[in-house]
Amino acid sequence: MITLQESLSPSEFGNKAASLSRLIQYGENVPNGFVIHKDWFEAFQQGRLNIAHFKEALENALKSLNAVTLMVRSSAIGEDSDENSFAGQLESYRSAPDVTSVYENTLRCWKSYSSQSVKAYENTSGHHLKGMAVVVQEMVDPDFAGVVFTRSPLADNELLVEYVTGHGEKLVNGDVQPESKTYVRQDYQVNCTDSGAFKSLVDICVRLEVSFGVPLDIEFAVKDGIVYVLQARPITTEGKGVTVHWSNTNVNENYPSAISPLLYSIARDSYYHYFKNLSKLFQIPQQRIQRLESSFANVIGVFGGGMYYNMSSIYNIFYSSPFAKQLLGSFNNFVGHQDESLNDQKVPLVEKFTFVRSVIKHNWKLEREVTLFENRVQGYVFKSEQAISLDELKMAFHEFIEIRMHSWYKASLADFFAMLHHGLLGKLCSKFYGKEAYGIHNQLIQSIPNLVSTKPVLLIHEILKTTRKDGVLYSDFRDMEPDHFWNLYGSKSKEFKAIELIHSYLENWGFRCSGELMFTADNFSDNPLAFIQLLKQYDEINEHDPALQIAATADEAKQIRQRFIKKIWTKYGIVFPVALFFHGLLNLSIRNAMRGISSRERARLKQAQLYYQFKKVIRKIGGELQKRNLLADSNDLLFLSYIEITELMEYSSILPEANLDLIALRKRNYQQECEKPFPDEFFTVNGQIAGSQNEDESNSETDLIQGMSACGGKVTARARVIESISEAYKLKKGDILVTRQTDPGWIVVFPLISGLIVERGGMLSHGAIVSREFGIPSIVGVPSATARIKDGQLIQLDADTGTIKFIDD
Secondary structure, X not given: OEEOOOOOOHHHHHHHHHHHHHHHHOOOOOOOEEEEOHHHHHHHHOOOOOHHHHHHHHHHHHOOOOOOOEEEEEEEOOOOOOOOOOOOOOOEEEEOXXXXXXXXHHHHHHHHOOOHHHHHHHHHHOOOOOOEEEEEEEOOXXXXXXXXXXOOOOOOOEEEEEEEEOOOHHHHOOOOOOEEEEEEEEOOEEOOOOOHHHHHHHHHHHHHHHHHOOOEEEEEEEEOOEEEEEEEEEOOOOOOOOEEEEEOOOHHHHOOOOOOHHHHHHHHHHHHHHHHHHHHHOOOOHHHHHHOHHHHHXXXXXXXXXXXXXXXXXXXXXXXXXXXXXXXXXXXXXXXXXXOOOOOOOOOHHHHHHHHHHHHHHHHOHHHHHHHHHHHHHHHHHHXXXXXXXXXXXXXXXHHHHHHHHOOHHHHHHHHHHHHHHHHHHHHHHHHHHHHHHHHHHHHOOOOOOOHHHHHHXXXXXXXXXXXXXXXXXXXXXXXXXXXXXXXXOOOOOOOHHHHHHHHHHHHOOOOOOOOOOOOOOOOXXXXXXXXXXXXXXXXXXXXXXHHHHHHHHHHHHHHHHHHHHHHHHHHOOOHHHHHHHHHXXXXXXXXXXXXXXXXXXXXXXXXXXXXXXXXXXXXXXXXXXXXXXXXXXHHHHHOOHHXXXXXXXXXXXXXXXXXXXXXXXXXXXXXXXXXXXXXXXXXXXXXXXXXXXXXXXOOOOOEEEOEEEEOOEEEEEEEEOOOHHHHHHOOOOEEXXXXXXXXXXXXXXXXXXXXXXXXXOOOOHHHHHHHHHOOOEEEOOOOHHHHOOOOOEEEEEXXXXXXXXXXX
16 A cells, blocks of 8 residues: 555556645645555455455555545546546445545445446447546535536536535536536636636646646635645547647747748758757756657648648647746747737745746856857868768768757757747736836847847948948949949959958858748848849938947947846845845846847857758758659659658669659649648647638728837838748838748848838847847837738827827828
């Protein structure tokens, strides 16, 4: 006989006992008790039970319990499993706390194993029990009790509670009509406006569903406001299927257009390793990580050719960690997702301590890890650039896959700490500024020292300055078309310093372009004429020195910090240690937030360089395979997964003769699939194919639009609605840029604009970060902005409040 506090195996103690043990390990309130091993039952069945020995063991076990009434419950092997439930077929009995009563009720449980109802259920279901353990627990005398279905049988997006006053047996037996409560839910967020016991009950049930990984049927009892969990088992009746929430928020910054099967295969597996490795780094318990396999494997999906986050999987992963509510709040802010954060969860103190210790350790190592990642990518670029033969190209191919799948944790730390420290600084700002915190928060992290994201604009300014110093070169630059100018001067680096600077830019920064992770998009290195056209556009606006703009935002940030410090001392100055603490905390929070964002931008720069280099490797491999008649076109590799490419290079495909037909089929289907419309956010039912859905453009008649402020300030100007960076030529000096999303390639047009409005994106999206560096008033996360704002329309952008107002001409 063993206490429920121990880790219990379902094969030895039955699913009911194992589930109760698991609930206790999760920190839930479970009535105290112990379990009688199945070996005693086997001895009873075989007629060799030593009754005196059994009663002696029972008496010793009962000393640990302290209740007027006990419950003696069957825990058969195979009962309450994921596949089936014998609910109602096996018995439970109230019992006095003495040895004789518990012994007699244990015999009754054992005898129910061979009852006619159990045999009939086994014959009907095809599932058979394999033994029986028995649970003995203290009985709670509840104020009310009942059952929760974390996914209502009537509607998958609802959580259903049924309860009665007193013991729950009246509900199970159907003796009374129960009271019920229904709560609307989305993923693992439940809209619960109740307080007290029902709020606690809802929070418990949601976190248990996440921990178990399946919808649950949970029996509970409430006494003096305390919720006791009596049982939790998988819902075995087939319902309507679990709803899955899809969103392209943030992910469309990296993948702005239709992605190829090759890129999807890389992204899908890399996200699996990304989240799993982070979970390991921060020492999430191994058992919990194992239960998240399905979530890790389904972080993204593709609809209409576009990549989407599976927000249900991501919420599940976050919910497995301590401080899940706080982390998800930071994540939503990070990516620009505007859902409410998760319900509170109860986590053992030791688990929180382990997590915090890991966070501190990895935060201390962040700079070193990012530097190692940068060096690894730089080494890859150098080696793969020299690859010529197919064998050398194979090595370059496999090294990219190794970096992306198994060495990315160094870069993922930068993402995590940018998200974490930005969120913590926001919490501190909210404490002192309330609703005004957004603006203050953003201004405090303006002008991050040596931010790599601003270097392209600084270099472009330097190129133009140098070009203007040479009269003949500058005259031809202004008068000639880009192709004529580049044909004449492109090979004259030694003669003209400006041309040397252009070549240097193309080599070191030319890959930094819109769609920089897409294998199908050309960048400035691929197409220098596009860069010359951009330089000509800059020249026309006669822009100010961007370094001076950055310096001005740095001065503004310094003033905001000083005012914040003054506010701290005004509020807490009378209590010197408290004021000193918050003063130091503010400085630390700003420094950590800037360091996290800077590290993330460094990692993203190297990510872009890595993907560009891999794109070149793929093109070379495609050419080699085409020569060997393995491909009809060198670009056809884009329609195979990276594993299929490996098999093709090694002549190890299971159906080698079918590759050409497979590629042709995929190319046809790909075009059809990419034509299907899907909105930015939608829901599907797990196990069902998603049908195309039209975007809800929300053409509201209101003259006011709301979003999230990314960089404060006010400006009134003409809106320029642009679909992609290729339309940047439409911009005039002082326009407000309105677009669906930005990526690193958009930075080169920022000196042209006076304001920024983005449909999709969070506080740490590339557009938000760079707009703060140049002090450009910016609002992100504006639903249907490109549909509701008309090109050329006069608008007022108030980034202090996150509002956009239409102005009558």
